[in-house]
Amino acid sequence: MKKYFSHKTAEVGEKAKIGEGTKIWQNSIILDGAVLGKNCNIGHNCFIEGRAKLGNGVKLKSNIDVWDLVTLEDYVFVGPSAVFTNDRNPRAKYPKAKYPQYGKLIKTVVEEGASIGANATILCGITIGKWSMIGAGAVVRGDVADYGIVVGNPAIAIGWICECGNKLNFSGNNVRCLVCKRRYKKENKKIEQL
Numbered sequence: 001m002k003k004y005f006s007h008k009t010a011e012v013g014e015k016a017k018i019g020e021g022t023k024i025w026q027n028s029i030i031l032d033g034a035v036l037g038k039n040c041n042i043g044h045n046c047f048i049e050g051r052a053k054l055g056n057g058v059k060l061k062s063n064i065d066v067w068d069l070v071t072l073e074d075y076v077f078v079g080p081s082a083v084f085t086n087d088r089n090p091r092a093k094y095p096k097a098k099y100p101q102y103g104k105l106i107k108t109v110v111e112e113g114a115s116i117g118a119n120a121t122i123l124c125g126i127t128i129g130k131w132s133m134i135g136a137g138a139v140v141r142g143d144v145a146d147y148g149i150v151v152g153n154p155a156i157a158i159g160w161i162c163e164c165g166n167k168l169n170f171s172g173n174n175v176r177c178l179v180c181k182r183r184y185k186k187e188n189k190k191i192e193q194l
Helices: none
Strands: 071-072 109-111 148-151 156-161 174-176 183-187 191-193
Touching: none
Parallel strands: 071 109
Antiparallel strands: 148 156, 174 183, 183 191
């Protein structure tokens, strides 16, 4: 007996691994080999390819495709119609599996707790740091720091955000979140939670 929910219009491959408590909504497709952790929420009209991996508690809103070699770690949030890529030089006539001399598919990692805004585009080969925040419509072409906030096209860093989702305002090298009281330290262009 399956321990997850899938809407009657969803298609879930028999060899997909779906964690307990996960919900898969209307018209979503999960291919064989895909791995989804526990308590995920997959919105309507999502597509998850066979070599994609989702951790526990991941939330995909509507109209999102998660391609091969994209990893979304625990508690990642992806807003509606966000876009992932896995190929830097795609050609319809020369698919990578048949023509490996022309390149290969490239992995992308979105680390724990990161949030990606609606309609953002995430180019392949990058790491989006833990608990970071990607603004709606951003085009992310490079790595994003842990707790970083990036916006725009191309995306640029504009500040720092707490694990709880509230902006951090540094006046020196240390800050305490005004909402949840977590403490952070800044060194060079990185911050860490104390």
